[in-house]
Amino acid sequence: MRYVQLRAFHYVAICGGFSRAAEELFLTQPAISDQVRKLEEEYDILLFNRHKKQVTLTPEGDRLLEITRRLFDSEQQARELLSESRVMRAGKLRIMADSAQHVLHILARFRERYPGVAIEIRAGNTDNVIDQLFSYQADIGVLGEIPTGRDFETVLLNSTPISAFVCRSHPLADRTSLRFKDLTDIPLVMRERGSRTRQKLEEAASAAGYELLPTIVAEGREAVREIVASGAGLGFVSVAEFGEDSRLIRIPLENEGQMMMEEALICLRERRGGKLISALLAIAQEFSAVQD
Known part of the structure; x- marks a missing residue:
């Protein structure tokens, strides 16, 4: 096994193809292909599925990539230490x-x-x-x-509850607080699946006996903010992320202590x-x- 062969494999894997790996390493595509081929032949293993112009990792390639990620990151750390x-x-x-x-x-x-x-x-x-x-x-x-x-190594930055927010012209804009019951028959604008804000909100509502069904699902916090600002519905955000926006009014939710975002x-x-x-x-x- 040679370093140049592992490096060629690693860059093909993370770049998604032989041509892009060659560009990244300032080599020719045939040189990269030859190094990967020799590595596969020496150990009688298939690291990439090659179908037309598509290159995907085999299960063995996936496992090797986990190792080479650590290998080349350690190399980078060594380089940083020396310089x-x-x-x-x-x-x-x-x-x-x-x-x-x-x-x-x-x-x-x-x-x-x-x-x-x-x-x-x-x-x-x-x-x-x-x-x-x-x-x-x-x-x-x-x-x-x-x-x-x-x-993971972590540093806590802050911890604040989830609140609702609406545009200033919304019928609920003058409310001082909202219950989950109040949210069941109004249009809700929510983040995509995978958002922890949405997950915590839905878990707290479910524990209180309510199901929150979004009318609009938007990817990203800024998209939710703009949709709510247009008057299309009510959104949710942690207090730390609400910020200053003259178009919007924040309304505290019941059971805020159960919906803390760290x-x-x-x-x-x-x-x-x-x-x-x-x-x-x-x-x-x-x-x-x-x-x-």
Whole structure:
């Protein structure tokens, strides 16, 4: 087994094809194909299904990819250790967030200390965040519920209840609170399946004996906000994420204590030693200590 063969396999797997892997590694496609072929022949194993122009991993390829992800991430961490000052001057930090506003103050301080580091932020629900961390496509996650298990290092950012919200012209806009019973016969705008906000809300309503049926399902918090602002229905959001919007009115829900959303920064525990990851978590802990 040769390093170049494993590297070729790894990049074909994460890039989704031989051509894209060749571009990423600045090699020719035949060279990449030859390295993968030799690896398969040497161990008499099929790592990729090749059907026309589609390339997919076999079960054996999936298991090998789990290993090479750790291998090449460790290599990256070693490279960072050996060139720490350069990483902190010109590295890249990838963040996957269910709501970026929870970390804006942390990122502002991070940028003050490490102005040369590029920051990439992408949006997704909790399931997306977890998937991206496990696939090493994100370094840091921001999500509305601390995951169980020992795979993650976490820093709690805040904990706030779920509330309803409507546009200012909505018939319920003057209400000081709402019961689940009040929500059963009005149009509801809810997040997609996989949203922890929706899951906690539905669980609390079910425990109270009610089923909340959405009239509109929208992917992403901003989409829900805009639909509600148009007057199409009532939406739900954690208090920390409501923000300032003159178009909208927040209305507390009954049993708020049963619907607390804990927003946290998380990373894979095995990647905690990465210089950029450690630096961001340290800043988050500084803010957390002040709040305590």
